[in-house]
Amino acid sequence: MDFVHLHLHTEYSLLDSMVKIKDLANTVAAHGMKAVAMTDHGNMYGTFKFYKAMKAISVKPIIGCEIYLRNETGTSRKNNHLTLLVKDEEGYANLSKLITTAFVTGKGIGKPRITKELLFNNCKGLICLSGCLSAEIPRLILQANEDKVIKTIMEYRDAFGEENFYLELQDEGLKEQKIVTSKLIELSKKFGLPCVATNDVHYLKREDAPVHEVLVQVGRGGKGFKPGTYSYGSDQYYFRSAEEMFTIFKDVPESLMNTMKIAEMCEFDFDTSHSHMPLFPLPDDKSSTDVLRKKVWEGIHKRYAESRKDVKERVEYELKVICDMGYADYFLIVADMANYAKTHNILIGPGRGSATGSIVSYALGITDVEPLKYGLIFERFLNRERVSMPDIDIDIEDTKRQEIIDYMRQKYGEGNVAQIITFGTMASRAVIRDVGRVLGVDYALVDRIAKTIPFGFSLSDSLNIRGIRKAYDSNGLVRQMIDYSLRLEGLPRHVSVHAAGVVISDKPLVNYFPLAKSGNDVITQFPMDDLEELGMLKMDFLGLRTLTVIHETLTHLNEDITQLYSIPLNDTKTFDMIARGDTVGIFQLESEGMKRLLRNMKPHSIEDIITALSLHRPGPMESGAVDTYINRRTGREPVNYPHPSLESVLKETYGVMVYQEQVMQVANRLAGFSLGEADILRRAMAKKKVKVMAKQHDKFIEECVKNGTGKDVAEKIFEQISAFAGYGFNKCHGAGYAHITYWGSYLKAHHPLEFMASLLTSVMGNTDKLKIYIREVERMGFHVLPPDVNKSEEKFIPETGKGIRFGLLGIKGVGGNLVDKIMMERKREDFKNVTHLFLRIGDHSLNQKSIESLIWAGAFDSLVPNRKAMITFLPDLLQLSRSQRRASQQSSLFANSGTEDMLLKKIDSYDEFFDRDYEERKEREHIGVVFPKERNMKRQEGIEFRCSTFEEVKALAKRLKRSPNGKRVRIVFEGYELTLPFRYEIYK
Structure with a gap:
């Protein structure tokens, strides 16, 4: 008996299905089925993952979707479901377009949905099944509206064609389904329309039904799970066998045969053999290779004052590899983006990842770290032996990232550029909280268990923790909560936008996959790894807060970003500060462990910072490499090398392997591997690819012996580099980040007020960070001054000789519109008193909550020291502002001066005060800190x-x-x- 599931929901029907794709593949294989469809609710998030998983077990994947159709008026949240399956490339393109439209323009009310008109105009290459009980035709049947039923069926048949439209029969044990199925069979015979049996799969086994019900309730925010009660009406939404389906639909065997017929009709495969990278816009008579060469040599002449043989050889070598591998356009695209940033006052990082090892990147201005100076290796980034897209990641100040994305859209087409989707999952702590809420487990108990789970641990890893195991063994409800949570852990929970990923294509992206919308951002429906396999150009634009801090500091100093490139890299004051571990607020150097390392190392060069960044990681610390390095550096332990020929490779790190590149150099020096071959070896070791490592091992030993190294020594060295490769650090990445670290350190050492003001601005809203950085300001001998409507700006600002003034936008509950109005009015003149402020700001910008926040933060203390007076008379002040607007609208010649003076006297003479503890509590609530009382007195004159x-x-x-x-x-x-x-x- 052959049967194909044509209506099936995977984990990407978020909080609705618990069918994990990997488990589905195992189940389909166990049932010996030849094909299976995926029809998630309204989206195609998991389509490519599903496709790959089925192809891997030689099962035909049928791409589909259960779409949402808008009701006739389009104003209700109600929508009609419909099952669509892809027959061919045209069908896939149409489904992708329909789903994209549903998300981008059709999500105004409720689910992402489309009109019937749009569907009928874009239905070629698609097979349509009439749908579940929530579809239009079954709903009309249940309304006993036969004329409308027949009319609607004919609409679908005419739009899709007789061979592509099927009446869908379902039976999950609901009486409504039996009514609908009976009527559909009758109409099938009457009008000669084919019918097909489906099973609305949401879980794989029938015993999963209670767990699925909990999942549904999590999605709906439900509480108080009732065993045996199902939101979907039964416990039969599981993956039925072919035998079960034949038993249920024995009276309509053709409906089962038609599942095979439909499967045979569906012949769509993804094309993973072509790159869809856009071509860089060029004049008609120019090639990308010629333009790249020209730009690179122009850049080299700017970077190097004198001609150097080593530079010339490296440039020619890299250009040949890049051009031979077809990546000239890619480098031009990235270089153009970097140039746009630098010419539009947007700070980008000096280098991120292995691209920092490319002199071509350096010449083009993509990176700003000279690779030859730091011994960086190009093959770590790109080589002929490893055929894969180069990966150039760019760090951008976090407040300007969107500007770069907007530029790319304008350059390559609005529809050709999108940010990349990512999925938040039901991780161990979160799933315990979700399931515990639905099951009605005591909140305090759930909270205690959730907090006991270490960060990064799975639930199964945490089960043997004493407190969890004891609760699991002794409390039946806790056992049920954990058992259910184990089943749901790892399921996608919600959609978000990848922090860095952007995809750029030669054609509108909708030609290759559907798009979605998150807020105002158009995003891909396929995640990053899927896009790369489909030949898309993926770029990482990572918003880095520390770059914003550095740029803000330069702005305070009236300098532009070009000044960073002239900072001396051997500044004694900077390295003394780093060696003392005074690195609070410094990128990558803030942790206590790193401070200890710095005090032990006492860095005095950029190379030392690169080493520190590479050593302060779990692998080197756990292996003892850090202690060995420190002991050798400080002369407490002799320096030795695994082999005399490796001294030049390991000398800078005192014989200790620190960088991934050193693994490559060892293989190159001892075994004669090309650097490209050595990178293949490094990758195999890092990813524990056993078969590749075994092959590389034999080659390594053989070549070492040929070159005069004893076999025992070669074996020992291979073992050493194999153990190290798993945690070695990319020196190229370290070199780029070391420069960012140094920039921040230099600015903190030489311009502490400006740097710390920028740092505080960068964490407005993060109370914990704010406290740490305010303490650091105090440690440095400065003060953070309280917010003041007459002195504060939007952000934290340095006040020469005084300290750093608290920024108004750092006050919780204060909006940008009010602050903008305060700033605008203050440019004319300071506020003389509180009524003067309210009359000038105007009631359009004023609301009680925002003003209360300013009061509790102390921002009015310079005008009215008594906060209780301000709170008491706030309604009168707001009324004063409103009456001023009405007077101005009526062109009144009468002033409010009398009312204003009376109110001001009332406020000034008010003699009740809040308890100081209460004031401090409210102050801490609104700005995270409480200012010292002595300075409170000063601000109150x-x-x-x-x-x-x-x-x-x-x-x-x-x-x-x-x-x-x-x-x-x-x-x-x-x-x-x-x-x-x-x-x-x-x-x-």
Whole structure:
């Protein structure tokens, strides 16, 4: 009995199906089925993964989707389902277009959906099944509207053609399905329309039904799981065998035969043999190879003042490899992007990843690290032995990343560029919380178990942790929660945008795969690894906060980004700071472990920073390489080498292997491997490719012996580099990041206020980071000054001789519109008093919540020191602002001065105060920190008296005389603090 599943949902029907593609492949193979379809809800996220998994087991993959059709008015969240299957390339192109349209323009209400008109105009190459109970035809049948049923069936038949439209029969045990199936069989016979039996698969085994119900409830935000109750009405949405399907539909055997007929009709395969990289725009008479050569040599002449033989040889070698492998256009595309950034005041990193090892990249301005100076190897990046796309990743200041993407869209076509999708999964901690909520497990218990799971650990890895195992063994509900969680762990939970990935194509991307939308961003529906296999040009534009900090610092100094390239790389003050471990806020050097390493190493060159970045990682630390390196560097241990010929390779790291490139050089020096062959060996070792390693091992030993190295020595060295290769660091990457690290360190050492102000701005909204960096400012001998509507800017700013002023946008609950208005008004003149501010800002920009946030943060303290007075009279101040607008609209000649003066007097004479603890709690809530009380007094134009005896307090009281023009007074005595009401003149 042959049967093909044509209606099946995988894990990419998010929070709706628990069928993992790898498990589906095993199940299909176990049932001996020859084909299977994938029809996820409204999307094609997992299509290529499904395709590859089925091809790997010699099962025909049928690409499809259960789409959402808009109802007739288009204004309801209700939508009709419909099952579509791809017959051929035209069908795939049409389905991709339909799904893209559904996401990009059809997601205004509810699910991503399309109109019937759009479907009928783009249905060639598609097979249509009439759908489940949520489809249009079954719904009309259940409404007993036979005329409309027949009319609708004929619409679909006429649009798709008789051979491509099937009435879909389903039976998951629901009475409504039996009614629909009976009617469809009747209409099939009456009008000669073919029918096909399907099984609406959402899980693989019937016993998975309760777990699936929990998954559905997670998606719906449900609580209080009831065993035996199913949102889908039954427990029969599992992967049925062919025998089960024949039993259910024995009266309509043709519906089962038609599954095979449809499978035979579907003949679509992805093309993975061609690259779809765009061509760089060039004049008609120029080739990309010629243009690349010209630009590279122009760049070389700018980079090197004198002609050098080693440079010339390296350039010619790299150009030949790049051009022979067909990557000239790629380098021109990346170079153009880098040039756009640099000419539009956008800071990009000096190098990221193995591309830093290319002198062509250096000449083109893609990177700014000289590869020859640091002994960087081109073959780590690109070589003939490893046929794969080069991968040039670019770091960009995080606030300018979108600008680069917009430029690429404008250059290569709006539809040819998109950001790349990624999926958040039901990871161990999250799935426990989700399942625990649905099952009604006590929140505190769920929270405790979730927090016990170490970060990065799976649930199965965590089961033997004492607290979890004890709860699992002793509490039946906890056992059920964990068992269910184990089944759901790893499922995709939601869609997000990849932090760096951007894809660029020669044609509109929708020609190759469907697109989706996340916020305002158009994104791919296929993830990054799928796109690369499909021949797409993938680029990583990673937004790096530290580059934004560096650029902001230069802006404070009235310098542009070109100044970074003239910073001396041997500055004593900078390296002294690094050697002390004073590296809070410095890229890659902030952790306590790294600070210890720096204090032990005492770096004094860029090369030392590269080494530190490479050593401070789990592999070298766990292997003892860090201790060995430090001991040898400081003379506590002699330096030795595995073989005398390797001294030149390992000398810079005192005989310790630190870089991946050293593995390649060892193979090159001892065994005569080309650097390309050596990179193949390195990759095999790093990825533990056993068969490749065995082959490489024999070749390595044989060639070493030929070159005069003893077999035992060769075996020992192979063992050493094999163990090291798994955790060795890419020196090219380290060199690029070391320069960013140095830039930040130089600016912190020489321009501390400007650097720290920029650093604080970069973490506005992150209270934990804010506290750390404010402490660092204090340690450095400066102060962070409280927010002030008359002195603060949007961001943190340095105030010469004073410190760093807190930025208004760093206050929780304060929006950009209000801050923009405050800044605009303050350019005219400072605010004289609080009513002056409210009258000038206008009620369009004012809302009570934002103003309250400013009050609690202390931003009004320079105008009104009493925060309780501000909170109390805030409604009156807002009313004053509104009345001013009405007066101006009516062109009133009457001023508000009388009302304004009266209100100002009320506020100033208000003599009730919040408890200081309460004020501090609210201040911390809104800005994350509490400013020292002494400075609070200064900002209030007040004065503080510290009294050691009660007699001093009494003497002080005699010196105070209440005066509206006086100062605020705070008395500190025996640990108590009292801010006196009113203002006082102080007499001697």
